[in-house]
Amino acid sequence: GENVEQHPSTLSVQEGDSAVIKCTYSDSASNYFPWYKQELGKRPQLIIDIRSNVGEKKDQRIAVTLNKTAKHFSLHITETQPEDSAVYFCAASIRNAGNMLTFGGGTRLMVKP
Amino acid sequence: NAGVTQTPKFQVLKTGQSMTLQCAQDMNHNSMYWYRQDPGMGLRLIYYSASEGTTDKGEVPNGYNVSRLNKREFSLRLESAAPSQTSVYFCASSGPGPGEGEKLFFGSGTQLSVL
Numbered sequence: 001g002e003n004v005e006q007h008p009s010t011l012s013v014q015e016g017d018s019a020v021i022k023c024t025y026s027d028s029a030s031n032y033f034p035w036y037k038q039e040l041g042k043r044p045q046l047i048i049d050i051r052s053n054v055g056e057k058k059d060q061r062i063a064v065t066l067n068k069t070a071k072h073f074s075l076h077i078t079e080t081q082p083e084d085s086a087v088y089f090c091a092a093s094i095r096n097a098g099n100m101l102t103f104g105g106g107t108r109l110m111v112k113p
Numbered sequence: 114n115a116g117v118t119q120t121p122k123f124q125v126l127k128t129g130q131s132m133t134l135q136c137a138q139d140m141n142h143n144s145m146y147w148y149r150q151d152p153g154m155g156l157r158l159i160y161y162s163a164s165e166g167t168t169d170k171g172e173v174p175n176g177y178n179v180s181r182l183n184k185r186e187f188s189l190r191l192e193s194a195a196p197s198q199t200s201v202y203f204c205a206s207s208g209p210g211p212g213e214g215e216k217l218f219f220g221s222g223t224q225l226s227v228l
Contacts, residue, residue: 103155
């Protein structure tokens with residue numbers, strides 16, 4: 001089955017700096033890559049996703065890049081703010097194959113004011 | 114629109130006890146899921162139901178059973194709880210339209226401790 005590795009497990013940045021979280025996946029058939037944000041004590045929520053026919057996608061301060069050849073994808077957050085502090089999860093799935101998402105282990109991002 | 118509602122929010126069990134976690138969604142979604150969340154291990158799929166009347170095992174199904182009662186409800190049962198099942202459990206749903214099938218909507222979670 002699919003295996004998703006996520007790094008780093010913790011990341012501390014100064015407010016205003018950029019943060020990058022990286023994930024690798026094992027199954028070359030995977031074609032859907034979402035990112036979820038989980039604030040402390042809350043439920044995970046989708047923040048951005050990318051499909052394998054696209055190399056990059058942006059939404060305001062967040063962007064995701066995908067390298068299919070190397071089987072890795074990354075989340076980029078620019079101009080970080082204290083409210084970006086949360087645990088971020090990457091995931092991968094084969095679309096139309098039961099929608100079974102395989103999640104990475106998570107990255108705890110701390111943005112220091 | 115409540116989204117995905119799961120109960121209870123907290124539960125403490127003794128080893129060997131049984132319990133059922135309840136989940137309901139009001140978004141007319143076809144697919145429903147049960148995940149467990151453990152520190153450093155992300156979210157792992159226990160069981161899922163692609164549509165009413167069907168259920169399939171996920172990555173970590175041992176020790177659990179599920180029932181898709183109808184399109185709205187998907188329950189998770191622990192027949193004989195073990196300390197290894199101490200975790201936070203999330204129910205989720207997705208669907209039904211094109212492009213929406215992959216986006217998961219999560220419930221608020223159940224923190225379960227097995228002593």
